[in-house]
Structure formats: C-alpha cells, structure tokens
Amino acid sequence: MTEIKRPINSHKAYHAHIYFDDASKVIAQTLCEELGVKFNLKVGRFHESPIGPHPCGSCQITFGARTFETFITWLDENRKGLTVLVHGVTGDDFKDHTEFAYWLGQPVELSLGFFENT
Numbered sequence: 001m002t003e004i005k006r007p008i009n010s011h012k013a014y015h016a017h018i019y020f021d022d023a024s025k026v027i028a029q030t031l032c033e034e035l036g037v038k039f040n041l042k043v044g045r046f047h048e049s050p051i052g053p054h055p056c057g058s059c060q061i062t063f064g065a066r067t068f069e070t071f072i073t074w075l076d077e078n079r080k081g082l083t084v085l086v087h088g089v090t091g092d093d094f095k096d097h098t099e100f101a102y103w104l105g106q107p108v109e110l111s112l113g114f115f116e117n118t
C-alpha cells in the first residue's frame with residue numbers, strides 16, 4: 001500500500017483543488033464559499049466536469065506559505081469527506097501535480113497525459 005503524501009509547507013504558493021461528484025457538489029460549493037470568506041483567499045471557478053489533469057469536478061483555491069498551516073489544518077478538519085489535492089505552484093505544472101502533489105483524503109489518479117499536450 002502506498003503512503004498518502006500529506007501537505008507540507010515547502011513552497012511560496014499553492015493550489016488546493018477540492019474534488020466532488022454529483023452527490024457532493026453542494027457540500028463542495030458550501031465549503032469553497034466558506035473558506036474563501038474565512039481566509040480571504042481567491043476561489044477559482046467551480047468546474048462541474050473534469051478539466052486539465054483533474055478527473056472530476058473541482059474548485060481551485062489559491063493560497064501562500066504564510067497561511068499554509070492555519071488553512072490546511074482548517075481544511076482537513078472541515079472538508080466533510082471530500083478529497084483535496086494540494087500542490088505547490090512552482091512554474092512546472094507537471095512536477096506540481098506529481099512530485100509536489102499532496103492529499104487530504106483519498107488520492108485520485110490524475111490525468112497526467114494532459115501535460116503531454118501543453
């Protein structure tokens with residue numbers, strides 16, 4: 001069994017992608033709205049279909065190293081069973097979604113072939 005890589009604060013900037021399906025869509029919307037207000041963070045578009053390397057519906061949250069510890073702790077405690085991909089933003093999208101990818105909840109397989117076309 002592969003160990004889940006938990007988020008670590010080793011970059012200047014991050015994205016958190018909150019994943020959802022039809023059954024958890026409302027939970028994800030509520031969570032994204034709440035954390036955007038609570039932490040004054042940029043909440044991206046709510047994608048109801050797979051986009052880029054993300055294999056299901058997702059919403060991207062942008063945050064930095066300064067808020068990492070507080071934000072990740074709160075998100076992990078309040079994610080209501082949703083899976084969250086947390087990755088560094090380094091300018092190398094492939095590495096960000098592989099080597100610098102961390103998980104809250106059960107990891108999902110990303111569509112890494114997307115990067116071959118970019």
